[in-house]
Amino acid sequence: MIQPKQKSVLLIAGPTASGKSAVALQAAQARNGVIINADSMQVYRELRILTARPSAEDEAQTPHRLYGTVSGADHYSVAQWLADATHEIVRCWEQDKLPIICGGTGLYFMALEKGLAKVPPIDAGIREYWRKFEGNLHAELHSRHAPSAERLNAADRQRLIRALEVFDSTGKPLRLWQQEAEEHSLLKNVMVERHYMNVGREELYARADERFDKMMAQGALEEVRALPLLDAAMPVMKAIGVPQLKRYLDGELLLPDAIAFSKIATRHYIKRQSTWFRGQMKQWAVEPLTIGHI
DSSP: OOOOOOOEEEEEEOOTTSSHHHHHHHHHHHHTEEEEEOOTTTTBTTOTTTTTOOOHHHHHHSOEESSSOBOTTSOOOHHHHHHHHHHHHHHHHHTTOEEEEEESOHHHHHHHHHOOOOOOOOOHHHHHHHHHOOSOHHHHHHHHOHHHHHTSOTTOHHHHHHHHHHHHHHSSOHHHHHHHHHHTOTTTTSEEEEEEOOOOHHHHHHHHHHHHHHHHHHTHHHHHHTSOOOOTTSGGGGSTTHHHHHHHHTTSSOHHHHHHHHHHHHHHHHHHHHHHHHHHOTTSBOSOOOGGGO
C-alpha cells in the first residue's frame, strides 16, 4: 500500500536585516517552494521600500504570497494573518510545493505552530476587577490554579491578570484553552523545519544602517510622501522610517536627523526582536542554512 506523502513546511525567522529573504529565495528555488510572508509590516502594499519587501525581480523568480496584499487603511490582526497563511500553506500542499514561511514577526510563527486560543469574551466586571486589583496577583492565581501560578513570574503583572480573568470568567485555566488550540493547529503532525537566522547584534546594526541608506536612494522619502492621510495610530504609519521621514516632510526635522532617528529606531527594533526570539525559539536550528542542507 502506498503511504501518503508527509506534509512539510520550512520556517525561516529572524530579526530585520538578518538575510531571511535571500535564504528563503535560495531554499524555494532548490526545493520547489513558495515563500509566504510572516512579517506584519510587509503585508502593506504602500510600503515596498521601507519594509524591505522582496523586489519585483525576486517575485518574478519564485512565487511569493501575502506580500503587499493589505491596504494601510485596514486593520490586520494575527488571526487574519493565520487564516490567510493557512490558505496559502494548504494550497502549496495541494500543488506538491514546499511552503516556506519567512519573516520577523514572532507572534505569527507562534500562532502558526500553537494556534490561537479561542477564549470566550471576558466578563467586563471581572476584567475591571483584576486590572484595578492592588493585592498579590500571584497568590490569588495560586489559590485558584497552582500549576498556572507556577508557570508565571510573580512580577509579571500583565500575564497574571490575563490568567486570573480567564479563569474567573470561564472556569478553566488559560493553559487549557491554549492546549486545545495546539491540538487543532495546522502544523500538528506536519514535518516542520525551523531555522533562526542567528547574526551578531553589531553586524545586524551595520547591515540595517547600510540598508536604510539604500532605501533612501531607492525612493523611501517619496514612498512616505505618497502615503494616504491615515490616523497616526494605524500600524502602517508606525513602520520604521514612516514617522521619522514624515516629521521631515512636515518641517519638524532636518533630513539627516530623520534618517539618524530612523536608524536608531531600527536598532531598537532589532534588539526587541532578538530578545523575543531568544526567549521563545530556543529549539530552533541556528547554524547557517546553506545550499548544502536547504
